[in-house]
Amino acid sequence: MVRSLPLVAVTSPTRRDVLRGLGGLAAGGTLAACGVPTESGEPAALGSSAPPSGAQARGEVTLWMRDDDLLKVFRTVVPAFNAKYPNVKVNLKGVDIATKLPPALVSGTGLPDGSFWEDDQIGQHADHLYDLSTLMSKYRADTVQFKLDVLTHHGRLVGVPWDTDPGLLYYNDEVVTGAGIDPASLTDYDALLAAARAIKGKNPKARPIPLEQDNTLSMMWYTMFLNQQQGHGLVDASGNLTLDGEASRRALTWIKAVVDEGLGARQKFAGTAQITMLDEGVISLVPWAQWFIFIPQSGLKKTTGKWRVSSLPAWTKDGARSGLMGGSSFVIPDKAKNPELAWLFYEFAVYQPDGYRKVFSKNSVYPTGLNTLVPSVKSALDPAKPLVDKLPQLGGVDNWAISTKAALEIPAGYTAPSWYGQAAKYLGVNIQRLMDGKMSVDEVIAKSMADIKKNLIDRN
Structure with a gap:
């Protein structure tokens, strides 16, 4: 079962530096989409230039997920992502996010390039996360507004909305x-x-x-x-x-x-x-x-x-x-080594049909589809085109x-x-x-x- 906030008896429940200098990033990473450090000490925005596309995107990206069925589901997305971005190696790692991510954000060490996170935890760590407002601008109209509201802190959109958990x-x-x-x-x-x-x-x-x-x-x-x-x-x-x-x-x-x-x-x-x-x-x-x-x-x-x-x-x-009632999203730490590659994966998995269909439609993990939640993407919420079975x-x-x-x-x-x-x-x-x-x-x-x-x- 996948759900978006900790559930009793299923699993146990659960800021400020700029991006490090561009020259210190891992060899081979493409950084066309990175924002630049700011003199004010405020976290930088991501998306000051166009993200790399297709074969132009190169490097290795490490993304954290909870170590549960959701990790298995997203691993099925990687081959489809690599068909579009063949030169990006995706490492999906199952970790205890509630325990590991907050201290990593504060210290700036051992960070992933992106992470799944519960919406209720994101706000208190928002100034350790990239502002994704520019990259998300073309998707705002196609996103459930409530999710955009939840992820906006001090005018900064700090997450990629993933699931919506309606009552x-x-x-x-x-x-x-x-x-x-x-x-x-x-x-x-x-x-x-x-x-x-x-x-x-x-x-x-x-x-x-x-x-x-x-x-x-x-x-x-x-x-x-x-x-x-x-x-x-x-x-x-x-x-x-x-x-x-x-x-x-x-x-x-x-x-x-x-x-x-x-x-x-x-x-x-x-x-x-x-x-x-x-x-x-x-x-x-x-x-x-x-x-x-x-x-x-x-x-x-x-x-x-x-x-x-x-x-x-x-x-x-x-x-x-x-x-x-509940919800989760994807965040990109402002000290991530390859933030633009994390964005490309999340953009593909969340907003592109080839991605979100892999996540929500019938697969080896969920034979009837992932029906414990729905996408936050309006165009994916077509009642006439169900992603899951009755x-x-x-x-x-x-x-x-x-x-x-x-x-x-x-x-x-x-x-x-x-x-x-x-x-x-x-x-x-x-x-x-x-x-x-x-x-x-x-x-x-x-x-x-x-x-x-x-x-x-x-x-x-």
């Missing part, structure tokens, strides 16, 4: 219809609560909606509810905290209702207990990231084929029925059409604070206390704002 609603069709509920009626969160009540009324042991026990995942869930509402995040465009705003209160109040009415199952995502509850029909309504798909696809036995997927409910009348585990619904529609409808205008990846130790912890019945909505907001301001904003 979707997964539900056990047998349980839902058995409680007299028309799945098509689940268009807002009040209706979802009403459905959960009806399901519990029919089966007192039911706890239809999952409530995560992990600090990071519970915060991601909450922020999915925020960015679903016209691009809201933890801060506004001026960097001011928005935890006490209407969107935040609405989401937290809804979560509290799930808790207070006994409609939620507190279990770790993909843990044994949660899998059992899903298979026994105890959990049956799951508003979650697209990567939940791997559970009905490969983790369930009794209820496989009974699950379906649809758009998220909306918070307001005619409101957005899509949000984002799944019998989801009753044969068109999961590609549903997920791509959701990705394209994620509201834009999001502002990503550089400290987002550190906020779970405060906001995530307090959301857990809300789920434990130990904090009110007002207390979660007040304490989280105070904690974040003191420990993350003022400190930076």
